[in-house]
Amino acid sequence: MPVLFSALLPPDDVVEAIAEAVGEPGGGLRWEPPERWHVTLAYYGPDDLETRTAWLERRLAGRAAVGVRLEKAATFPGVLWLTVAGTELTPLAHAAGADAESRPYAAHLTLARFPREDPGRAARWTQKLAGFTSRCWQATEVALMTSEREPGGPRYRVARVFELDGA
Template sequence: MPVLFSALLPPDDVVEAISAALGDPGDGLRWEPPERWHITLAYYGPDDVGTRAAWLSARLAGRPAVDVRLEKAATFPGVLWLTVAGSELEPLAHAAGAGAEPRPYRAHLTLARFPREEPGLAARWTRQLAGFTSRRWQAAEVALMTSERDPGGPRYRVARSFGLDHA
């Protein structure tokens, strides 16, 4: 069974703005390529796509589209990420199943990973991206994603998409 999660995918122009803010990131961190950038709503682990899609469709039915904006960088141990502005995302994430995880939900877009014992590697980037703000966009679709192991890192694929209601 594939590993599944639900996510919001940033629009192309937001991906381009992030890439421009990063410039040439160089060495030191393991950078996520732009094609893997996403905002996870909920992680499901190994699951059947059809079963999870039916469950997610029922949970998202009638939910409104949400406004999203990415802002300054922050870190978890070993992870450099962009924060997600706006309070509308949390109810959507919980509807998608985020509350089932043991740790609290924190909306973010992972940019890079680094050894936990070397937090200073990300300090340059939290400073460089301190003033970053993307444009606000309306996320009108939730993607059910598959994650497959690949020698170059995980490969993500949209298995199903679920439209959200426009305001």
């Protein structure tokens, strides 16, 4: 069974703006490559693709497109990420299943990982990206993604796209 999650994929120009703001990645962090950047709505783990597709079709039917803007960097233990401005995304994430997770939903885009025991490693990057703000874009679709383990890190693939109203 594939590992599944739902996500919003930033448009190319937003990915380029993030990459430009980051500049030369380094500093002892393990950086996610731009092709893996996404805003997770919900994580499902190993799941049946057809069953999850049908479930999401019902849950996302009639949902409106949402405005998304990425802003300053922050950290979770071991993770450097960009915040998502506003709260429009939370109802969509809950419809996609985020409310079933044990932790509260925090919309973000993961940039890099670092050892949990060394939070100072990300301090330079939170300072460097403190003033970052992407343009606001309309997220008009939700992607159901598969994640496969590969030697260089996970490989994400779009398995299905669900259009949001206003697309």
